[in-house]
Amino acid sequence: MLRNSRIGKRSSTRLASPQDGCGGGAMGISIRHQLLSSSRRAADVERLESAIGRFKADPAVANNCEVAFFEMVGDEHLHCNVTHRHATKSVTGWAGPGHVPDGFVHNRRFGDMPHNEVVRHIRDMVFAARV
DSSP states (O other): OOOSOOTTOEEEEEESSSOOSSTTTOOOEEEEEEEOTTOSOHHHHHHHHHHHHTOOOOTTOOOOEEEEEEEETTEEEEEEEEEESSOBOOOTTOEEEEEETTEEEEEEEEOSOOHHHHHHHHHHHHTOOBO
């Protein structure tokens, strides 16, 4: 169970894809996380970030995105936001889109789902077709 403390959150940001989303239509994927200090999910998030870093971008898709993992006090789920610069089609299981300053965000919570299924759901959202 997570402690009810917001002090000492673990935070990180990195570029998951070496492509910068500029020029030739390549897609850039960045990842960040904001975990509670007592998170039991830190290792899971590291594995997810590693898997996302291996996603192969579709050169036909130029829609930079950010994948953000976070936790909330009192909620045992791992939350994931995927924010795209441009609007995308809806993907089953994801809430949204919400309009934010950086674009359009979709959100999903993950419980005790197998790693490969979480990666598949995130991949589906990251590569959702533009509207």
